[in-house]
Amino acid sequence: MAKNPERRTALTDAAIEVLAHEGARGLTFRAVDARAGVPVGTASNYFSSRDDLFMQAGARINSRMTPDPDRVEQAMRPAPSRELIADLMHWLVQRMADDRTGYLAMLELRLEATRRPALRAQLTRTVRAAFDDSARFHRDAELPGDNDAFLVLYLAMTGVLLEHFTLPDMLADTELDQVVETVVTRIMPLR
Template sequence: MAQNPARRTALTDAAIDVLAREGARGLTFRAVDAQAGVPAGTASNYFANRDDLLNRVARHIHHRLTPDPAVLAELLRAPRDRALVTALMHDLLRRITAERAGYLAMLELRLEATRRPGVRDQLTGTIREQLEANIAYHLDEGFPGDRETVVLLYLAMTGLLVEHLTLPGVLGEDGLAALVDTVVERIVPLD
C-alpha cells in the first residue's frame, strides 16, 4: 500500500465526489482515479479493495462536514440559549448545502451499509461517535436541553437535510429558514 497521506486524502475526497454523483455502483477505482486526475491504477495502490475505500470514506467524510473553527468561535460568543442553538442549526444547513456532495455521499454510504456488514459497522461506529460527541459538547457547553434534545435535533435536522438535498421541491426553498427556526423552537426548551 502506498503511504502518501496527502494523495490518500485526495483520493478519498475524489471517492466522496464520485459517490455523490454516481452512487455506490459507480464507485470504482477507475472512477476515483479519473475524479482525482491521477494515472489509472493509483487508487488501487492506496486501498486494498472497494470495502477498504468505502470504510476510508466513512471515516473521512465528517472532516468535510465539520464546522469552520472561526465561524464556530464567532457563533459561540453568544449566550448559551435557544437563539444560539438556532444559529448553529442555520450554520449546519448552510454548511451541508455548501458541501452537498459530502452529504449525498453519506446517504449513499448509508444505503451501501444495508448491504455490506463491514461498511455498516464502520459507518455505525463513526455516526455513533459523532452523535455522542455532539451530545457531550451540547451538555458540556451548557446549551439548553438534555441528551434527548440533541438526539431529537439530530433526527429532525437529518430529515430536513435529506429532503432539502434530494427533493428540494418537497419543502421548498423559501420557507426553509423558518422551518429550521420551528424545529429548534419545538425541540429545544427555553433556558
C-alpha cells in the same frame, strides 16, 4: 500500498465525488482514477479493496464535516439560549450545503452500509461518536434542552437535511430558514 498522503486525500475526495454523482455502484478504482485525473491503476495502489475505499471515503467525509474548532469557539460566544441553538442549526445547514457532495456521498455510504456489515459497523461507530460528542457539547455549553430534546433535535435536523438535499421541491413552498426556526422553537425550551 503507496504512502503519498496528499495523493491519498485527493483520491479519497475523488471517491466522494463519484459516490455523490454516480452512487455506490459507480464507485470503482477506474472511476476514482478518472475523477482524480490520474493514470489508471493509481487508486488500486492506495486502497487494498473496494471495501477499503468505502471505509476511507467515510472517514474523509467525517473529517470534512467536522467544524473548525476556532469557528465553533466563535459561534459559542453568545450566551446559551434557544436562539443560539437556532443559529447553530442554521450554521449546520450552511456547512452541509457548502459540502453538498460530501453530504450526498454520506447518504450513499449509509445505503451501502445496509449491504456491507463492516461498513455498517464503521459508520455506526463514527456517527455514534459524532452524536455523543455533539450531545456532550450541548450539555457542556449548558444549552437549553435535556438529552431527549437534543435527540429529537438531532433526528429532526437529519430529516430536514435529507429532504433539502434529496427532494428539495418537496419543501419548495416553505423557506428552509423558517423550517429550521420552527424545528428549534418546537423542540427546544426557552431555557
